[in-house]
Amino acid sequence: MYKGFKMRLYAGQEAEYERRHNELWPEMQEMIHEHGGKNYSIFLDRETLTLFGYIEIEDEALWAKGADTEINRKWWDFMADIMETNPDNSPVATDLHPVFHLD
Known part of the structure; x- marks a missing residue:
């Protein structure tokens, strides 16, 4: 399963x-993997x-x-000063509808 989304x-x-993501905290990497995320690109x-x-x-759950x-x-709190966020500091993100996929 895969997801596409956009932020600003x-x-x-x-x-x-880019700098902050190049220095992504190890705990954040672990959380992404523990919650089933892999092959993540922005x-x-x-x-x-x-x-x-x-x-x-x-x-998904x-x-x-x-x-x-x-x-x-x-x-989220760390990133809130450089991107559009919601009141809880989560990024304003819009899921994108997949229209084509090729393995």
């Missing part, structure tokens, strides 16, 4: 977003500052539980 950066935060459209995320997950972990909420 604030202007001028491209390098900082791409940036520099013209629109739109981020496109792709992740393969084992199970297991993956959703990761959002409610302490480390995930800490990550």
Whole structure:
């Protein structure tokens, strides 16, 4: 199973977003794997500052539980100053509808 989604950066935060992800906390990596996530990539459209995320997950319910972990909420707080967020600091994310897949 896989998911695609989009988020949005604030202007001028491209390098900082990339830096923070290049230094992703080991605890965050562990949480992603423990909640069934793998092969996770994020791409940036520099013209629109739109981020496109792709992740393969084992199970939608297991993956959703990761959002409610302490480390995930800490990550959201850490990222809130450089991207669009909801009142709880979760990123404003829109799931994308899959229209084509090829293995």
